[in-house]
Amino acid sequence: MLLLLPLLNSEKLEIHYWFKDNSHNIDAVTLNKSQHEIIALLQEIAKEFDEEILIEIEPYAEGGFKQIFKVLSKQEKKGATIIGAVVLSTITAILITPLTKIAEKTTEHIIDKVFEDKSQVILNNKKDSLELRNLELKNENLELQNKKLNEQLNQNQLEEVSAQIINVSKKLENNIIIKKRRSNFYEQLANYEKIDKVSFRIEDRNNNFLSENFIKKQNFNRFILHSDIIEPQSINDAKIEIISPVLKKGYYKWTGIYKNEPIPFLMKSAEFKELVQKGQVEFKNGFTINCELQINKKVDNEGITRITGYEVVRVDSYFINDKPVETNEGKKHRKLKEAETQMLKLFRYEDDEILPFE
Incomplete structure (x- = not known):
């Protein structure tokens, strides 16, 4: 039977900055900015779990340069004793997982750590660090912690926590704040000349070593977002009341009202612009x-999504005396959608049809 590891009793995250020159000092600005990103990540993860946490920083330690974060739950309720550990496990998974498959890898990291056999953890961790030479001496203490923790948490609690982790992990994959904060963290370190690698180590309240992962500097780039532009949002059947049209050629913005808010936008429909310039449309x-409205966006340094502009890609119709007038491009788009719908129905019919035997 698999043992419940003391990872759920973990309380501290140690971030170890390893330097090429074996020194023990770090640039204050780099440290401050990286620390800011880690705290922001912890807070965002706790927010996804709908939890309040207390973040404390312990005295810095040498050996390269070590930064120790202590995470505790502010709330006294069922499962509160382990929420800090879950947040720590989640941030560790995020910090060691490249940009793709965040949710999948985050879930695997946490769930596997919770349920895998302790002897296998020891074996795997030995491959990561020579610091585990004395780990065997702690086995007795680990066994006692396992026993105590198993007495505190029954199987129902574990299943509840696991379900919560899986649910939150799915959200993390699309959380641009998580991606941007992590990118900021690694970008700061990538620009710091003397750093060689960074490691993330989880410890319990008794300073027992539970998990450690290393990321070398040459791999920092895999965690960095190289563009602030994110996927634009495309809205079909958007209705825009025109306030100020552009009646001549040139790169000028129109003004309209969309969802009761005035917006400036570029008219990208060549057909509709031609109708306007020829005087065939009376405003x-x-x-x-x-129309089809495209909303362009980018993410700022705090991970907040900002709208950078609006574009009308296609005008399907316009209204004269409350009567719709379909454009040629609107008609083509409508017929294409109808053809696609009919094709889907046809395939669905063929899949469901039971052919008689000959």
Whole structure:
């Protein structure tokens, strides 16, 4: 039967900065900025778990340069004793997992650490660090902690925590704040000349070593976002009331009202612009278009998504005396959608049809 590891009793995250020159000092600005990103990550993870945490920093330690974060739950409720450990496990998984498959790897990291056999953990960790030479001496203490922890947490609690971890991990994959904060952390270190690698080590309240992972400097790039631009949002059947059209050629922005808010936008539909420039469209008060609207976005340094601009990609129709007038490009788009719908129905019919025997 698998033992419950004391990882769920973990309380501290040690970030170890390893230097090429074996020194023990670090640039204050680099340390401050990296520390800021780690705290922001911890807070965002706790937010996803709908938990409040207390983050403390213990005195710095040498050996390269070591930064120790202590995470505790602020709330006294069922499972509160392990929420700090879950947050620590989650941030460790995020910090050692490249940009792809965050949710999958985060879940695997936490769940596997919770349920895998202790002897296998010891074997795996021995491959990571020579500091584990004395780990065998701690086995007796680890066994006592296992026994105590197993008495505190029954199987139902474990299943509840596991389900919560899986649910939150799925959200983490699309959490741009998580991605940006992690990117900021590694970008700071990548620009610091003397750093060689960084390691993340989890300890319990008795300073027992539980888990350690190393990331070399040449791999920092795998964690860094190289563009602040994110996937634009495309909205079909968007209705925009035109306030200020552009009646001549040139790179000028129109103004309209979308969802009761005024927006400046670029008219990218060549067909509709031609209709306007030829005077075939008459603008009156309340003139409205039905269109495909593209909302362009980027993420700032705090991980907050900002709108950078609006573009009308296609005008499907416009209204004259409350009557819709379909454009040629709108008609083509409508027929294409109808054809796709019919094709899907056809495939669905063929899949469901039971052919008689001949």
